Amino acid sequence: MTSTKETPSIENLYHLDGKISVKQAVPFGLQHILAMFVSNIAPIFIVAGASGLSSQDTAMLIQSAMLIAGIGTLIQLFPIFHKVGSGLPIVMGISFTFVSVFTYLGVAYGYNAIVGAVIVGGIIEGILGLLAKYWIKLITPIVSSTVVTAIGFSLLSVGASSFGGGSGSETFGSATNWILGSITLLCCILFNIFAKSYFKQLSVLFGLVVGYLIAIAMGAVDFSSLQNTAIIAFPSLMPFKPEFNINAIISTTLIFLVSATETIGDTSALxxxxxxxxxxxxxxxxxxxxxxxxxxxxxxxxCMPITSFSQNVGLVAMTKVVNRFAIATGAVIMILAGIFPIFGSVLATLPDAVLGGCTLMMFGNIVISGLQMMGKAGFTQRNITIAALSLSVGIGFTQVPEIFAIFPQIIQTVFAENCVAVVFIVSIILNLVLPKNMEAHTEA
Incomplete structure (x- = not known):
């Protein structure tokens, strides 16, 4: 009798608006936060370091990032005025897409100019979103599926880098990192194979917990950052006075357009x-x-721009858990992490290698989702040409960024190492210029 009562609730995990208990929701929400936490704060460390911010300023930005990411996720789940927000289980976080341009702008104009550019560029992207019906037809199924595939491929190196211990780590590729990454990955796979019922979908959380405990036992977790962390604190409004530098605004707005294409891909993939x-x-x-x-x-x-997180799209692709209430518990956890810095500081001690062991499979799932979308779009000669050439140019050229050396610095900053942006531009151009009836031309 008990199982009969529980079954509908378990099945509701796979429905957007299904009713589930808090006890069922929390593990899935926590799993989403653990999957994105390190990636959410990493861009802040990079840009803050390049801009010469103090450790206190950096800690404040991390706190703000968690609060805003939580609010953004709730708005995605439960749209405002039925206009702002998708209504889909999209998890928001600090975007990696802006890192390269911000490291340049931080040195050239200072962090205050970055803040001003983020405010202006964000408003422009928001308005473009509201007006999407006038231009979204440019994003055909073959374009969106190619972009999704590119997002997956671009994240594979991120997963591999985490597996090795994190880019720039002194112990990168060490035996310790190999052991932690491999054990975490193995735990995820075994748990997914042997767990029963909906518990199967908690394989990433299980792998993270086991990997974290083993990392503690191996002395690979640094708790020193917790010593001076306040238990409760509220983020500051306008901690940096915005400066509206036209060069910074133009550069940042261009990246916002790139970010919008990634969001389209993430939304389509989810x-x-x-x-x-x-x-x-x-x-x-x-x-x-x-x-x-x-x-x-x-x-x-x-803080820096917030965007949809491909890592969490990969997690949804793997678990099929789309329940909005389950994801909302994760958003609440992020908001609490923004108000209680000690909570976020504990999560920040999660070793990169442990995270990498979990994300490899997730990122691979995004690639597969993109390929499945291509299959639905149809493997016509035209679609094959668009996908093949876009991926070849986008992924190939950005592997050798020096190829962009003849272009102005702004073009290099936007495209040289951003394969998703290049894939998007090439696929849009091909979709516009290639004849609609290529098969007829080929037969002739």
């Missing part, structure tokens, strides 16, 4: 892998609008 359907215009429009306006809000708190 709908395809988690809901087995295409994303609607309303969902895509709301998703982009949320990205933009929440990024502007992030700028008011002195």
């Amino acid at each position: 709908a395809a892998s988690g809901l087995n359907r295409e994303a609607t215009l309303k969902e895509t429009s709301g998703s982009i609008a949320c990205d933009g306006f929440i990024s502007a809000l992030s700028g008011l708190f002195g």
